[in-house]
Amino acid sequence: MSPGVLETAAAVRGRKVKAAESVAEAIGQIRRVDPQLHAVSQVREDEARRAADDLDRRIARGEDPGPLAGVAFTAKDNICTRWGTTTAGSKILESYRAPYDATVVERLARAGAICVAKTNMDEFGMGSSTENSATVGPTRNPWRTTHVPGGSSGGAAALAAATRGMIHLGSDTGGSIRQPAACCGVTGIKPSYGRVSRYGLLAFASSLDQIGVLEADARECAAALSAMAGKDPMDSTSADVPVPDYVAGLEKGARGLRLGVPKEYFPEGVDPEVEARVREGIDVLRRLGVDVREVSLPHTRHANPTYVLISAAEASSNLARYDGVHYGYRSSEAGSVLEVYARSRAEAFGPEVKRRIMVGTFVLSAGYYDAFYNKACKVRKLIRRDFEAAFREVDAVVSPTSPVTAFPIGDKIDDPLKLYAVDVLTVPANLATVPGVSFPCGFTRAGLPVGMQLYGRPFEDGTILRLAHAFQEATDHHRKAPPVRA
Amino acid sequence: MEVTDDLVRHVARLSRLDISREEAVGLKRHFEKILAYIAAFQALDTRDVDPGLFSVESQNVFRADEPRPSLDRAEALRNAPQQGDGFFVVPRIVGAEGGAAGGQAKGGAGTEAGGHEAGRGDDPEVSE
Numbered sequence: 001m002s003p004g005v006l007e008t009a010a011a012v013r014g015r016k017v018k019a020a021e022s023v024a025e026a027i028g029q030i031r032r033v034d035p036q037l038h039a040v041s042q043v044r045e046d047e048a049r050r051a052a053d054d055l056d057r058r059i060a061r062g063e064d065p066g067p068l069a070g071v072a073f074t075a076k077d078n079i080c081t082r083w084g085t086t087t088a089g090s091k092i093l094e095s096y097r098a099p100y101d102a103t104v105v106e107r108l109a110r111a112g113a114i115c116v117a118k119t120n121m122d123e124f125g126m127g128s129s130t131e132n133s134a135t136v137g138p139t140r141n142p143w144r145t146t147h148v149p150g151g152s153s154g155g156a157a158a159l160a161a162a163t164r165g166m167i168h169l170g171s172d173t174g175g176s177i178r179q180p181a182a183c184c185g186v187t188g189i190k191p192s193y194g195r196v197s198r199y200g201l202l203a204f205a206s207s208l209d210q211i212g213v214l215e216a217d218a219r220e221c222a223a224a225l226s227a228m229a230g231k232d233p234m235d236s237t238s239a240d241v242p243v244p245d246y247v248a249g250l251e252k253g254a255r256g257l258r259l260g261v262p263k264e265y266f267p268e269g270v271d272p273e274v275e276a277r278v279r280e281g282i283d284v285l286r287r288l289g290v291d292v293r294e295v296s297l298p299h300t301r302h303a304n305p306t307y308v309l310i311s312a313a314e315a316s317s318n319l320a321r322y323d324g325v326h327y328g329y330r331s332s333e334a335g336s337v338l339e340v341y342a343r344s345r346a347e348a349f350g351p352e353v354k355r356r357i358m359v360g361t362f363v364l365s366a367g368y369y370d371a372f373y374n375k376a377c378k379v380r381k382l383i384r385r386d387f388e389a390a391f392r393e394v395d396a397v398v399s400p401t402s403p404v405t406a407f408p409i410g411d412k413i414d415d416p417l418k419l420y421a422v423d424v425l426t427v428p429a430n431l432a433t434v435p436g437v438s439f440p441c442g443f444t445r446a447g448l449p450v451g452m453q454l455y456g457r458p459f460e461d462g463t464i465l466r467l468a469h470a471f472q473e474a475t476d477h478h479r480k481a482p483p484v485r486a
Numbered sequence: 487m488e489v490t491d492d493l494v495r496h497v498a499r500l501s502r503l504d505i506s507r508e509e510a511v512g513l514k515r516h517f518e519k520i521l522a523y524i525a526a527f528q529a530l531d532t533r534d535v536d537p538g539l540f541s542v543e544s545q546n547v548f549r550a551d552e553p554r555p556s557l558d559r560a561e562a563l564r565n566a567p568q569q570g571d572g573f574f575v576v577p578r579i580v581g582a583e584g585g586a587a588g589g590q591a592k593g594g595a596g597t598e599a600g601g602h603e604a605g606r607g608d609d610p611e612v613s614e
Binding site: 099302320330334338342351355361365371381 | 506509520530532535565568
């Protein structure tokens with residue numbers, strides 16, 4: 001079995017393994033599993049090898065190659081990289097080549113990591129199944145290839161489950177890291193809003209979007225987050241809050257932390273097997289000395305409708321830039337500038353993207369703004385207050401990540417509302433700007449992974465990673481390998 | 487509220503989406519479902535809640551008003567579907583009959599640089 005992220009970095013730093021070998025091994029893993037998974041949109045062969053050779057020469061000269069030396073990483077296809085294309089899974093950006101690297105890409109590279117691939121996603125992050133990809137088509141779940149990997153970071157999640165020793169960058173606007181992590185049995189963190197720079201992330205909903213990672217365990221998430229987090233002058237919403245060493249922080253353990261179980265997070269519609277596994281997971285934490293108590297987040301049931309409106313409103317504004325003029329697809333049928341806009345967009349956006357743009361434009365339009373958008377912003381405030389109150393009593397909150405496990409491809413794609421319902425337990429983190437981590441807490445009888453989610457206070461990402469790490473030291477769900485495995 | 491065909495067409499125009507008749511039918515149904523979905527939260531009492539504009543409390547940040555290097559012109563134009571003489575090329579806006587005439591003139595006369603801003607300012611009702 002291939003070594004993990006921290007072991008790879010230690011081996012390369014210690015000159016036991018060359019970065020070139022590590023990168024070749026990572027690309028080999030991707031090549032072995034991708035024909036069954038359709039998880040990547042591009043693999044970076046020659047440039048990655050050159051970057052690795054470069055790093056090896058620096059190591060040979062005695063330079064410090066960085067904490068993640070020689071670790072391969074992948075970027076979701078909505079994260080800008082100077083190499084290759086950045087398509088966001090959309091036909092409208094099919095041939096778009098970003099003129100710069102996203103800050104996270106730059107920071108991982110500075111830490112010695114090397115980008116080897118771009119991963120598949122739902123178009124512009126709009127979806128929970130990675131079936132809405134107009135570039136690669138549906139990605140498949142390594143646990144059962146007839147099933148979805150979740151989404152929208154489904155390519156990253158499938159690779160995180162089927163390979164070892166890489167960092168997989170994802171983005172999360174309403175659960176797009178955590179829900180696929182749950183579906184694929186891996187650990188995924190959506191950091192606090194402002195913890196990680198969004199510069200170079202193609203915007204979906206700017207007040208909710210956050211970049212994070214999908215990994216084998218909480219320790220790998222901690223290592224990646226330590227390298228990525230922190231203030232960036234290129235993103236004014238990135239926060240000037242000190243970045244701790246998240247890996248070292250894991251050693252503090254879980255004993256004595258207070259964990260809230262919100263009764264509203266086990267609503268009707270949660271699969272009984274999912275609920276059973278999560279409750280067993282809570283018992284594990286209790287046995288580790290965590291003080292478990294009930295809390296209430298009364299506005300939870302309004303979170304998803306609030307999310308649907310706010311995210312659509314922001315998307316309609318953010319996606320106005322795709323106009324067939326500056327970059328991307330242009331219709332050949334357009335005679336006027338207005339037709340350039342309207343036809344290019346109509347021909348190149350997928351159906352779900354159009355639905356969200358339409359709903360967003362509607363709730364922002366004259367006559368409807370107050371009743372819909374403004375109302376949604378007010379309800380978001382109430383949801384935030386729920387969390388502020390809960391976090392005066394407890395250090396973290398626990399819930400299932402998703403009400404259901406991975407579902408068959410094609411099962412929900414014809415009914416958008418059915419698909420939106422999958423997000424009901426993950427959207428509150430984005431609305432409240434709090435960090436959330438999902439990790440496997442067991443399996444259903446059918447053999448599909450179940451994810452458990454922890455929420456923490458803003459900028460206390462380390463606390464939920466500590467809890468997840470303690471859980472993973474006591475269990476082995478995260479070590480189980482799916483049938484499709486490199 | 488009732489979702490009418492006119493409302494869907496109006497929103498599509500504002501969205502700069504040239505949707506087909508078939509798509510309009512589907513979108514109308516989708517709007518109805520969304521309105522039903524959000525009905526419960528609409529009944530919520532939020533009279534005393536300030537909506538807030540930003541997701542995090544933040545203060546405006548100023549920087550010195552000094553020129554800094556930015557994307558060079560060739561790089562910025564590299565992804566444009568049509569370009570010429572260092573500009574983005576779009577169909578003629580000024581002097582075009584009703585905004586609908588005029589082909590895709592390339593470069594020189596008939597080219598409107600910065601068409602994005604000019605186009606966005608247009609009232610769709612007027613220019614169609």
